[in-house]
Amino acid sequence: MLPLTRRYFLKSSTLLTTNLALTGVHGLIPKPAWGAKNEFLQASCGIEKQAVKKVLIAYASMHGSTGEVADVLAKDLCAAGASVDIRLVGNVKDLSPYQAVVVGSAIRSDRWLPEANEFVAAHRSILSNIPTAYFLTCLTLAKPSAEIQSRVQSFLNPVREEVPEIKPVSAGLFAGVLDYNSYGTTIKAVMKYKMWTKGIEAGDYRDWGAIHAWADQLKSAFLSA
Numbered sequence: 511m512l513p514l515t516r517r518y519f520l521k522s523s524t525l526l527t528t529n530l531a532l533t534g535v536h537g538l539i540p541k542p543a544w545g546a547k548n549e550f551l552q553a554s555c556g557i558e559k560q561a562v563k564k565v566l567i568a569y570a571s572m573h574g575s576t577g578e579v580a581d582v583l584a585k586d587l588c589a590a591g592a593s594v595d596i597r598l599v600g601n602v603k604d605l606s607p608y609q610a611v612v613v614g615s616a617i618r619s620d621r622w623l624p625e626a627n628e629f630v631a632a633h634r635s636i637l638s639n640i641p642t643a644y645f646l647t648c649l650t651l652a653k654p655s656a657e658i659q660s661r662v663q664s665f666l667n668p669v670r671e672e673v674p675e676i677k678p679v680s681a682g683l684f685a686g687v688l689d690y691n692s693y694g695t696t697i698k699a700v701m702k703y704k705m706w707t708k709g710i711e712a713g714d715y716r717d718w719g720a721i722h723a724w725a726d727q728l729k730s731a732f733l734s735a
């Protein structure tokens with residue numbers, strides 16, 4: 511039997527904490543049902559062959575639902591013959607393995623999360639030389655109209671202006687999720703008030719038909735050549 515020393519105890523708790531952190535936040539987590547909170551999916555699909563196009567879907571998210579959009583896009587691209595990695599933007603250092611990149615983010619304060627902008631700026635030279643697409647998820651589109659659609663287009667203006675040399679082949683604009691169970695006390699109170707003023711109820715507003723349709727556009731843009 512192992513002696514229960516202080517060193518042994520510290521080592522075991524460090525291992526347990528690391529393990530929980532990896533499986534809970536950065537592991538290959540199965541797709542959570544709506545309502546499962548703050549899980550950030552990272553996964554890969556498709557066959558790794560040299561002839562196959564390798565695509566990266568890099569995303570930024572506050573509470574995890576944007577990762578599920580990335581997952582659906584990835585599965586469609588893999589079904590069409592690509593090999594796809596889904597990663598949080600902060601976990602991608604090297605773009606050299608990829609022939610095409612999709613960058614997506616949840617919207618906060620009517621723009622991408624800062625880490626998505628930073629990712630694009632940091633990789634500007636490679637992204638301006640390979641097919642790159644942008645997408646966003648937001649709640650402004652929970653009540654869509656032509657006017658809203660054009661307002662939401664403008665949520666990408668900051669990144670377009672900051673990195674003008676990247677000309678995205680397409681921009682996917684998607685409604686997101688309003689799940690108060692995912693939020694801490696302050697965000698919950700702010701969001702409740704904000705959404706009340708807009709008449710938006712809690713719910714999953716993601717339009718999977720629109721997301722699949724955009725994946726079809728990506729297939730033509732990324733995989734046809």
Ligand SMILES: Cc1cc2nc3c(=O)[nH]c(=O)nc-3n(C[C@H](O)[C@H](O)[C@H](O)COP(=O)(O)O)c2cc1C
Nearest residue numbers: 571572573575576616617619620648649650686687
């Ligand atoms: C703190 C906070 C701020 C938000 N700000 C905006 C906003 O300015 N405009 C908007 O359309 N949606 C906004 N949203 C909605 C999110 O973009 C939407 O819920 C998205 O689906 C969240 O994706 P995630 O689960 O990947 O974080 C906000 C959500 C939160 C929690």
